[in-house]
Amino acid sequence: MTLPLIPPMLATPGKLPPTAQDARWAYETKQDGQRAVVYLPGDGSVLLRARSGEDITAAYPELRPLGGTLGATRAILDGEILALDEQGRADFQLLQGRMGLAHAPERAARRAAQVPVHLVLFDVMHLAGSLLALPYSRRRTRLEELGLAGSHWSTPSAVVGHGAEALRATREHGLEGVVCKRLDSPYEPGVRSRYWIKIRNMRSEDVIVGGWLPGRGRLTGLPGAVLVGQRDDAGRLRYVGGVGTGWSEAERTELAALLRAAETGVCPFDPVPSASSAHWVLPRLVGEVAYSTRTRAGLLRQPSWLRLRRDLTPEESAADIPGEPA
Missing domain, CATH: 3.30.470.30 (DNA ligase/mRNA capping enzyme)
Structure with missing residues (x-):
């Protein structure tokens, strides 16, 4: 058998x-x-x-x-x-x-x-x-x-x-x-x-939005994901991941308007992440995200959007990136 x-x-x-x-x-x-x-x-x-x-x-x-x-x-x-x-x-x-x-x-x-x-x-x-x-x-x-x-x-x-x-x-x-x-x-x-x-067990941290990826299907015309980063000790905005979940339809629509108003042709991340279809924005929006853990390169695993931090400027957001390689 x-x-x-x-x-x-x-x-x-x-x-x-x-x-x-x-x-x-x-x-x-x-x-x-x-x-x-x-x-x-x-x-x-x-x-x-x-x-x-x-x-x-x-x-x-x-x-x-x-x-x-x-x-x-x-x-x-x-x-x-x-x-x-x-x-x-x-x-x-x-x-x-x-x-x-x-x-x-x-x-x-x-x-x-x-x-x-x-x-x-x-x-x-x-x-x-x-x-x-x-x-x-x-x-x-x-x-x-x-x-x-x-x-x-x-x-x-x-x-x-x-x-x-x-x-x-x-x-x-x-x-x-x-x-x-x-x-x-x-x-x-x-x-x-x-x-x-x-x-x-989920952790949460503040991040700075530096770009977004276009949505598909029912999300056409809206952001499918935002690309986020955190400042390192040298002041560089280091990419820490893409966040594609956590919004209601109304919140995603509101975020789309804010992102379009901040659009720029220059990537704010250093180094530039691999994202061929990305739209870059001025790094002035701060959000709070939940995530499970970080990779050894400092990227967020399983990130989810919690809220837009209108009470914080990018300079006031958390800066340290654990696991950042030399």
Whole structure:
């Protein structure tokens, strides 16, 4: 028998469960990596499939020994592939250099020696038979009983209850957030389920608008995204990313008028970012954006517009750019 193909269960963005229901939930650290379903057919081999269903096994040769850890027991596991920085935290930018190499095994092997990955396991959907209908709490117990811990994989524990404390701990340690999982929830393949709730720790900072990209479709004639920057210690406006979400239709229309009034033919960023269709503006509009973290180059990840800071001038906005390379 071949193992069944099981697409991963997905979490829904939301908030912490009410305090009165806290004990009905488990809390896991939200990982910033590549989701992977792990197929162990019991013959010593391993098959890794991405969320899309793509076979990504060859991209991560250091995970092949996992195939022999359960002997002849057939299993399907759920997890996340991470690349860790020097502090042991997941760094998605590091991982990007490993992703996409499933069809280039020689390059994958070289990259594995330079940037090894770590697989975090958090669920089991099949173990000598389907476990999909079992509640999360029982699946978790079965997973932990497997004792899967090695140089390139582990099974971190989940915290039952104490959701507020768990979320606060991820913030204090600079982690992405938490995933809340109902203890009685079945595994719902391919479903974005309310049984799993993801909460991302978001930061906010002031930025200076230096340009915009035209919208398409229903946004034709309006900005599809604004290009934003922050002043470095030398006073240069350094590009930190493009922001394309967070506005209502009325706010986007208002912003379009402000951008057109500030249009100029000179790019205010130093250095000039790669944006062939950009319209440059005088750097006089200040906005507040939310974002999850920064890349090593100082770019904002997953930025979203919060508000226009009419109370601030560009000179009054925050200036320092963490992670700015020399």
